[in-house]
Amino acid sequence: MDQLMVKNIVKKYRRTTVLNNISFNLEPAKIYGLLGRNGAGKTTLLNIISNRIFPTSGEVRIGGESINDNDELLNKIFLMSEANLYPREMKIAQTFDLADVAYGSFDYDLADRLLTAFELSGNAKVTNLSTGQRTASKLIVALAVNAEYVLLDEPILGLDANHRELFYKELVKSYQEKPRTFVLSTHLIEEIQQLVEHVLILDKHQIIINDDLDDLLAKAHAISGPAKLVDDYTAGLKVLKSESMGNIKTSYVFDHLNDERPIPDQVKLDHYDLQHLFIYLTDGGAY
Numbered sequence: 001m002d003q004l005m006v007k008n009i010v011k012k013y014r015r016t017t018v019l020n021n022i023s024f025n026l027e028p029a030k031i032y033g034l035l036g037r038n039g040a041g042k043t044t045l046l047n048i049i050s051n052r053i054f055p056t057s058g059e060v061r062i063g064g065e066s067i068n069d070n071d072e073l074l075n076k077i078f079l080m081s082e083a084n085l086y087p088r089e090m091k092i093a094q095t096f097d098l099a100d101v102a103y104g105s106f107d108y109d110l111a112d113r114l115l116t117a118f119e120l121s122g123n124a125k126v127t128n129l130s131t132g133q134r135t136a137s138k139l140i141v142a143l144a145v146n147a148e149y150v151l152l153d154e155p156i157l158g159l160d161a162n163h164r165e166l167f168y169k170e171l172v173k174s175y176q177e178k179p180r181t182f183v184l185s186t187h188l189i190e191e192i193q194q195l196v197e198h199v200l201i202l203d204k205h206q207i208i209i210n211d212d213l214d215d216l217l218a219k220a221h222a223i224s225g226p227a228k229l230v231d232d233y234t235a236g237l238k239v240l241k242s243e244s245m246g247n248i249k250t251s252y253v254f255d256h257l258n259d260e261r262p263i264p265d266q267v268k269l270d271h272y273d274l275q276h277l278f279i280y281l282t283d284g285g286a287y
């Protein structure tokens, strides 16, 4: 499997720049989280990677070759999105056949098992499904399709908690059985923290974070205690946000701690999670 390279992508709508010179790579067999606030450009980016829309400039490559007009390469990329691309009368089972025709080797056994697990019938028409059921039917295609890069735009839209758990479990199982690259773009950050290995954050038209989750979390420290001691301890470190209650201050650091600096007894050290890191990084441009 080859690496997918997003190179210098710019997307403008008239005079508005939505993506401003975006570059990153997607490695084979990795699960990515693509995060960004409403309107950050996630859907636009995923549409460009899957060739549904064209960038103003820049290109997407696999193994060094542009995907533009290259059916062989485009067949390695599947996008599950909110957009309903199927004709009105289409049944769920027929969407499986479409994926089989387009990508080959559709995993019908897995799809059948997932239909039962999500309590759906292959004979149901896609247009008659509820929001959550429609998402589930699309997820089944996304997990059973034969593609090396599976892009999931809002994959849990409308799914109830039970079906979200089911999806997470099945995603991991499917990934373990057949490692390939998944990109999950979602606002449910707490829930996908357990799944993703690598995080991309889009903010202000650019990628501001492109790191392994473990490396990010290793830098996310909440330091609290008497204000003066906290300030002394965090001096020189990157502090994304601080909160004070009376004389007690908490500073949210995004940095490696200086091991040589002793931690005063009254100062408490904690970690904070990906959702909070995302909020602090994208709230007012502290980064």
Ligand SMILES: Nc1ncnc2c1ncn2[C@@H]1O[C@H](COP(=O)(O)OP(=O)(O)OP(=O)(O)O)[C@@H](O)[C@H]1O
Pocket (backbone or CB within 6 Å): 013, 018, 036, 037, 038, 039, 040, 041, 042, 043, 044, 045
């Ligand atoms: N066809 C279009 N014409 C003009 N502007 C557009 C078009 N499509 C998207 N935009 C704008 O581009 C920006 C990014 O939209 P996009 O849908 O990619 O964001 P997103 O990160 O997926 O947002 P959300 O999390 O709310 O779904 C928005 O400001 C949107 O209004």
